[in-house]
Amino acid sequence: MTNETLSQYANLGVYSAMSVFTIAMIAFAIDLAGTAPKVSSARPRKAAGVAMMLTRLGGLLLIAAVAMRGLSVHRPPLGNMFEFALVGCMFVIVVFVAISLRRDVRWLGLFVIGPVLLTLGLAITVFYTDASELLPSLKSVWLVIHVTVATFSVALFTIAFSVTILHLVQTWLESQDRQDSVGMSRLRTTVNTALPPARSLDRTAYGIHAVAFPLWTFTLIAGAIWAEQAWGHYWNWDPKEVWTFVIWVVYAAYLHARATTGWTPRAANYLALAGYGCILVNYMVVNVYFVGQHSYSGM
């Protein structure tokens, strides 16, 4: 049984969160662009303050949307791609806001809100699925455990991905010759004042990955336990299992590369990017195009 009105309200929540995030993103962009001419620490960052407020507001709207979606179908909203995307975005925002309470991460706002907006847009248009009940194989407590943790770790990997990209850009700018063109040096000044130094970006990215990887490991184990209960085998090389494993192996390689002398942080970070590429494949390609037992896209 589903409650159509409530699911309509949930969609409305998503749209309003998207509008709030759009303004927040613009404000973050204004903040970053305005950094260059002044000295960074002392200047009042009004735009960034507004953006952070709007991010929190958008986050609340998103939480409300997820809750209404769940209430409309009387189950955790983790049954199809639209719902994964929604919950994933909610986790990204929640994690970002949580970090912002302890550290100044206003520089990261633009690069978190951007992907979230993109995902929400895709979710409400391409991935949209009518509110409905679950397939019998999904009716299990492991849905909550396995899928929630999977979505949460993907949210962390997403933030880590953004920071890693920023690290690579910053490393590249820092390695550029000082005697370059005016435009180039102006860009470097802007980025240098707007973003933390490369070393600190790298450390942040590594820290987030180090939290996300054990969560992903847990996802894998919980999935295996559930598969054993629902299908009778804990591992059967179903396409989704294959890609979950591939992601795990690539990020394991990243962590090993970090611990190995002879691998620069930059080279290791390319592995992290590859890992995120695999996550995108796992979500967008495997769910929709590959035939397997995880065919829950709802499309």
Next chain:
Amino acid sequence: MDTRPDESDVTQPTLGPLGMMRWAWRQLTSMRTALFLLLLLAIGAVPGSIWPQRNIDAGRVADYLASHRSTGPWLDRLGFFDVYSSSWFAAIYLLLFVSLVGCVVPRSKIHWRAMRAQPPRAPSRLERLPEHGEIEVDGAPEDVLRVAQAVLESKRVLGRHSGLRRWRIRSTDQPEPDGDSDGKSSDGLWLSAECGYLRETGNLVFHAALIVVIVAVAVGHLFGWRGDRILVTGKSFSNTISAYDTFDPGPWVDTEGLSPFTVAVDRLDVTFEERAGGAQRGAPRDFTAYTRTQISPQAPQVNQILKVNGPLKFGGTSVFLLGNGYAPVITVRDAKGQVLMSEATPFLPQDANYKSVGAIKVSAASPKQLGFFGFFLPSEYLDKNAGPSSFFPDLKNPALALGVYEGELYPQGRPQSVYTLSTEKMTQLKNAKGEPLRLLLKPGQTAQLPDGRGSITFDSVQRWAGLSIRYDPGKLLALSGAVAALLGLIASLMIRRRRVFVRVRPVGRRTVVSIGGLAKGEDPGLGATIEDLLRAITERTGTKV
């Protein structure tokens, strides 16, 4: 210009066979190789998700081979349809396995020694360490050093940065085990402390646990088995090999010693989505099988409910409900009205609306055997292109659409699928117009076959449950290994291995405390820890700030 010496003059040191082996072992167990193998494993796993796999769906592999006549056989030769049992995939993970063992064993030895060793002596110039802090406090150097030791020993004082931390401390008072002088006179007063040994322990546990998981998977393959059985409601089956439609034992399974339980399915309730539109319409919502089970022939019967996420358990063997479908009850009579065959015949669903395919084989018919082949449609309608089709998976308008063959059902007695007819020795019956005869039957209807061959009656519809029965003795070991790996991983990523050195020197009546810190890997919190230590020492020595 090439300034290198002419290499032909240089006598290269030669490696004997032992040296070569040692070199190969070093290469294999190096981190670089392990990383390379890890990435290779990731890449090697991908084809199995792109091409259909025999272990999952042999039918799709056959379809693929039939439609790709040039590339298909090559892919097959390269093992692309059995990726996870192919030799090259095995080569990757076995090499990785060896590399893992070769890495874990020596590291465990080193760690074992490090766990029992004392921290190293404090270096003389602490300001050269990555993190360093200095402060002047009241008190004599000896007293201040004792305070520093007390602070390190009571980890509470260190606040939230210390967590799981317990410092192993060595100070000037403790001479080297080899009888080296205590350095009090030459070296000043110092203290060294180390913590976070659990980091390496966790790391080793993680890698060792992965080996356990691999062993558990191997145990499952060798001693485990799986069997599938389609069971029509009202029927029962007992756990012997002959009762299975397919049975797939590991090489070391004792197939005579299966536990002798029986399962009877009394009723199967199935519901499908009726309200939602689009792709969700007709999606399955609930499957529930009501069963009667006996753990052994002497045991009492128990009523149990079998659901998709709720298997039946008989010791280590589990019974899963993995599929369902329809079994039309069909009666075939000869011209005199004598029953030749009457039973529920399972049909296999082909699509989401349960358009199902099956065959009815009447070997008792004479003079020629009769075979019916065609579709069962739970909600029948006539599609212009596809012919008889189904618009919904539940029984809204059940019908059978059949063609009729006569001839020899089992040429040369070869085994064949029960769901298809082998028509090579059979001919299709025609109607009066000379077209192939097609029957469309609703429940209760009877069709007469031409030329006194008798009749076929579609009596009713029953459901069948697709049971999958599995036994895997390795699964608990695999789970324990996986959980141990996870705990080890968390320890190795979250715990910091740190060394802290304290030196004190007198300045007039006061004492200068100097603390240096060293960490293994990234450790952004080390600086804060040193600040905490200095603050605590200041407080405990009663120094006014």
